[in-house]
Amino acid sequence: MKYDIAIIGGGPAGMMAAGRAGELGAGVVLLEKNSKLGIKLLATGGGRSNITNIRNNRELADSFGSKGHWLLSGLNKFGPKELIEFFNKRGLKTKIEEENRVFPKSNSARDVLQVLIDYLKSSKVDVKLGFEVKRIVRIENKIKKLILSDGREIVADKFIVCSGGKSYPSTGSTGDAYKWLKHLGHRIVSPRPSLTPIILRDKFIKDLEGLSLKEVKISCYQNNKKLCSSVGPVIFTADGLSGPVILNMSEIIGREDPKDLQIKIDFFPNLDFSQLDRKLREEFNSSSKMLKNALSQLVPPRLVDTLINLSGINSQKKLNLITREERKALHHLLKEFNLTVFGLAGYDRAMITAGGVDLKEVNSRTMQSKIIENLYLAGEILDLNGPTGGYNLQLCWTSGYLAGEGALFESRFLNNYLLLKP
Numbered sequence: 498m499k500y501d502i503a504i505i506g507g508g509p510a511g512m513m514a515a516g517r518a519g520e521l522g523a524g525v526v527l528l529e530k531n532s533k534l535g536i537k538l539l540a541t542g543g544g545r546s547n548i549t550n551i552r553n554n555r556e557l558a559d560s561f562g563s564k565g566h567w568l569l570s571g572l573n574k575f576g577p578k579e580l581i582e583f584f585n586k587r588g589l590k591t592k593i594e595e596e597n598r599v600f601p602k603s604n605s606a607r608d609v610l611q612v613l614i615d616y617l618k619s620s621k622v623d624v625k626l627g628f629e630v631k632r633i634v635r636i637e638n639k640i641k642k643l644i645l646s647d648g649r650e651i652v653a654d655k656f657i658v659c660s661g662g663k664s665y666p667s668t669g670s671t672g673d674a675y676k677w678l679k680h681l682g683h684r685i686v687s688p689r690p691s692l693t694p695i696i697l698r699d700k701f702i703k704d705l706e707g708l709s710l711k712e713v714k715i716s717c718y719q720n721n722k723k724l725c726s727s728v729g730p731v732i733f734t735a736d737g738l739s740g741p742v743i744l745n746m747s748e749i750i751g752r753e754d755p756k757d758l759q760i761k762i763d764f765f766p767n768l769d770f771s772q773l774d775r776k777l778r779e780e781f782n783s784s785s786k787m788l789k790n791a792l793s794q795l796v797p798p799r800l801v802d803t804l805i806n807l808s809g810i811n812s813q814k815k816l817n818l819i820t821r822e823e824r825k826a827l828h829h830l831l832k833e834f835n836l837t838v839f840g841l842a843g844y845d846r847a848m849i850t851a852g853g854v855d856l857k858e859v860n861s862r863t864m865q866s867k868i869i870e871n872l873y874l875a876g877e878i879l880d881l882n883g884p885t886g887g888y889n890l891q892l893c894w895t896s897g898y899l900a901g902e903g904a905l906f907e908s909r910f911l912n913n914y915l916l917l918k919p
């Protein structure tokens with residue numbers, strides 16, 4: 498059987514592309530190697546799925562960095578507003594949380610997935626689970642067919658690659674398409690893990706595992722020169738740091754040589770050096786409390802032993818006996834807690850893969866490849882990635898929607914569609 502459009506990958510981008518093309522009347526097959534659709538989608542937002550970020554389209558595009566403008570025309574066609582309408586119309590209520598992040602009201606990624614599964618059904622998409630594409634066969638400038646792992650073939654007029662990146666490979670995203678697309682003539686910007694925890698060399702980190710801090714300032718230095726800095730929540734892991742601030746910073750850090758990098762934590766971002774010094778002096782001069790007890794009032798108790806060990810002060814020492822130098826050492830630790838970067842966690846812990854198909858080779862209005870006539874691309878496979886906060890899923894929804902339409906409009910169905918919908 499020959500399909501109008503064959504789509505590789507049943508993640509957010511592939512499901513949106515398939516649903517949209519099918520809804521408009523194309524005969525679509527969606528090929529997913531897992532036995533279920535949207536496995537990674539279920540893990541998004543800690544199982545709650547932060548589906549988008551509701552802000553104006555220009556700001557949204559800018560959040561993707563210097564290449565973000567590429568997405569703007571797509572966002573104007575199918576941006577957060579249209580996406581929320583899409584879900585609301587299909588019975589999924591949404592809510593807006595801090596920093597414009599949008600979640601399903603039910604806090605359930607499963608409900609998001611169910612809407613997409615229903616969309617595929619109503620769009621009469623032929624969903625094939627357990628279908629792993631192994632190879633793409635091209636003749637001249639067109640793809641002819643796909644070869645599956647069991648040798649079967651899928652023939653179609655158009656092909657949309659939505660196979661994701663390489664992160665969380667256990668969900669099926671194993672980066673299969675990079676080699677196919679390279680072979681087809683596309684330039685692949687080197688993939689690398691992004692939105693991923695930072696791994697530190699400092700052994701004492703292990704003692705702080707699980708400690709989460711609501712608002713600290715994290716700065717990254719390269720050979721003592723500040724590279725970036727941000728305020729927000731962080732969490733200590735067994736081997737380093739994680740949390741939104743760290744994940745977003747990993748995008749910048751990932752471009753540098755980790756051996757030159759240090760992290761400094763300011764536990765009191767709202768007090769400058771002299772304000773904190775005054776606070777410590779007031780505490781220390783007038784009290785005969787033990788240092789350990791006094792510090793527990795200032796910082797989370799789990800941090801106290803580490804701070805005292807690093808300061809070299811006897812934890813039983815009374816506050817009013819602490820010397821000026823000792824107070825200065827503590828002050829320094831509280832404002833510039835120094836850590837040494839080992840590197841970034843790999844694909845198994847990275848929320849997304851940076852890099853991918855060079856955007857210069859993809860039409861931003863239709864997602865059509867400029868290299869292969871009947872090829873379209875959507876989702877994380879593209880060389881575009883945003884920070885945490887719903888941006889990366891919005892990229893999938895927008896590019897998927899556009900690819901579904903683009904593949905259809907470029908095909909022989911265009912005329913029929915225009916006749917049906919004047």
Ligand SMILES: Cc1cc2nc3c(=O)[nH]c(=O)nc-3n(C[C@H](O)[C@H](O)[C@H](O)COP(=O)(O)OP(=O)(O)OC[C@H]3O[C@@H](n4cnc5c(N)ncnc54)[C@H](O)[C@@H]3O)c2cc1C
Nearest residue numbers: 506508509510530541542547630661669876877887889890
């Ligand atoms: C833990 C975690 C939490 C996240 N939370 C959020 C969040 O809250 N908000 C947000 O915006 N982003 C979030 N992200 C990022 C977001 O999940 C991804 O950007 C998004 O899933 C990418 O969608 P995609 O459709 O491009 O690819 P994927 O979701 O990776 O889907 C690709 C699909 O293609 C299939 N496939 C691959 N190769 C083949 C093949 N050869 N044959 C057939 N099928 C194949 C895979 O099995 C997979 O199902 C999170 C990511 C992770 C890992």
